[in-house]
Amino acid sequence: MALWDGRFETGAAAETWEFGASLPVDCELYQEDIAGSRAHAAMLAAQGIISEEDAAQIKTGLDSIEADIATGSFDFDIRDEDIHMAVEAELIRRVGEPGARLHTGRSRNDQVATDTRLGAKKLARALMEDVLELQRSLLSAAEQHPGVILPGCTHLQHAQPVLLSHHLLAYFWMLSRDFQRLNAAYDAANRSPLGSAALAGTGYPIDRRMTAYELGFADVIPNSLDAVSDRDFLLDLSYAGSVCAMHLSRLAEEIVLWSSPEFGYLTLSDAYATGSSIMPQKKNPDFAELVRGKTGRVYGNLMQLLVTMKGLPLAYNKDLQEDKEGMFDTARTLSMCLSVMSGMITTAQFNADAMRAACSKGYLAATDAADYLVRKGMAFRDAHAVVGRLVLLCEHRGCELSDLSLADLRGECELFADDIAGALDLDRVVAARTSEGGTAPTAVEHQMRLARTDIVMGEAVLAGK
Structure with a gap:
């Protein structure tokens, strides 16, 4: 039985449970959802809306639910639709009436927006760490190859000689801008929608700034309609990820070219190459090619969200349920690409003699x-x-x-x-x-x-x- 069944005479059709449920995706946000519920319950008690005893039982119940999910012993039911209803339904089963008081003064609309913003902050921060690690790898490679000269190109034609360290640092600065864009996406997500309720706020004497502080938000969103319907912060994250993926794809393209016999500028570590099932001599730059290929996947997530958002009237619409899968996929994909690229750069052997020899062609002077x-x-x-x-x-x-x-x-x-x-x-x-x-x-x-x-x-x- 769904928590909203009171208004309905019959249950939903069996096929619509799976079609309408976001639980398989947003269960990844269970920590954020439970953190939001803890903060909300504490605020309700501080404002005298529920008792301190109720708040304590709610916290105890939420703690036990979180522990069970973390250990894999929590039994999710697709009929709960989403992580919010799954946690609340189980809380009521475990602590009874106090659990039924938790949803006072809030809606799933501001709840899901809160969870998603907390999740976006965590993902943006993790990606910033990954970007920084690749920056370190590029800088280290540049420092290790002073004086190595290779042909600088325009139109992929020899143009002027440049230092290899100079070339590598060009990608360092691209990543520096990616770091800044991810930081901006983090800041865009760092505003609390909690307390906006369904769309119009609530008549309960809640303290939105208390919950914002407890959850680590920098401020509250000033308009309740905007708070529950805004996904610009996810567009910012997806755009930042897309630009970063583009930069990685450019670097991957050069690695593919440079590792070919025609260039011979670098030799990939065996750990970052594969062989052929039929040609025993092959050493393929498969992982660089995959980095290049996965860029389209990241772009697709950005376009999906843009198209989802483009026709939505205020305030909340079920279409917004489609906002999180792309967020997770972009973050996972980009994190793997950054990690693989960092390892590839760190372990690659740069062939200074081949680069120097190439400078003898193309009238570089x-x-x-x-x-x-x-x-x-x-x-x-x-x-x-x-x-x-x-x-x-x-x-x-x-x-x-x-x-x-x-x-x-x-x-x-x-x-x-x-x-x-x-x-x-x-x-x-x-x-x-x-x-x-x-x-x-x-x-x-x-x-x-x-x-x-x-x-x-x-x-x-x-x-x-």
Whole structure:
């Protein structure tokens, strides 16, 4: 018998129990639900709405229910619909009339919103920890490979030489922004809807700020209609997860490319690769590919919630029951991806010689040759044209700029002199990019100091939650 059966002459059809129940999903929120009920009962007693004795029995009953669920000995019944009704029905069975007083001054609408916000906070915080761990892995890899040069690309074509540490730190800063977005999602969820009841508040003299404080919320939501119907905080969490998944997918794509024979920039640990069922020589970057593939799953959860929310009138609608499955799936998926990627980066072997050899192709010093002419007094656009013709000459001969003789160079421009050799040296080319954020060793070392500070700040943020 459902707790709301009083108004109905007959029970629901058997097939609708399973169709309408959210219990298989929201039972994951049992700790949040019980915490909310404890806080609500304590507040009711403090306000004189129920007795202290009733509140004590309610707490005892809730504690025992929580312990049974934690040990797996709690018998869930799909006819209870959701975790809220399951806990309340069992509480009434265990403590009797005091348990029936618990729901005074609240509705499942504000109850589910409270549970979901508490759950979203916990998930956001856990993901922030995972992001921070991958940031540490990237920074560590950057610190371990000073001076390693590889071709920087645009359009996947060789462009200019960069330090491997510089390249890895680009992903560090993407993750730093992901951390900030997850932190913003945490803050968006950190407002209490409890006490808004079904949609209009309640006539009981409740203290919403007491329950908000007890549950660790920063404040209460000021509008009861908004409180029970808002899921923006889940959209924020899902969006933050989607952007993070996109960043991981980009990194995974590079790992797939770099581990191929055509690149050979890195060798994956056996722990983060698989073989072939038919080709014994294969070592496949399957887990990087899975990270890349799971991005679509995370995106799908964001789109599902956006579509669910787009046509809902105020206040609560049953459609909102579809809000939690995607939240859990995104968090689980992203957490696994972050963990696998951290292990992959930590254990990968970066092949400095292969990266250096690749720098001998693609005219990586072309921009520096043009800059050389600019320092000699030529306008940059004219210098650009001169070097472009020299590159064309190299293509016809099948050589690199460094293979051209001084006579070849002076054939295009008399400003070239013996010192051009220094301008074409890869280490000097890299060392010249000293602008803030550039790839010169001095600039990258400054960036690493910023990255270390960023991690310390992230740790401080987590410590405060």
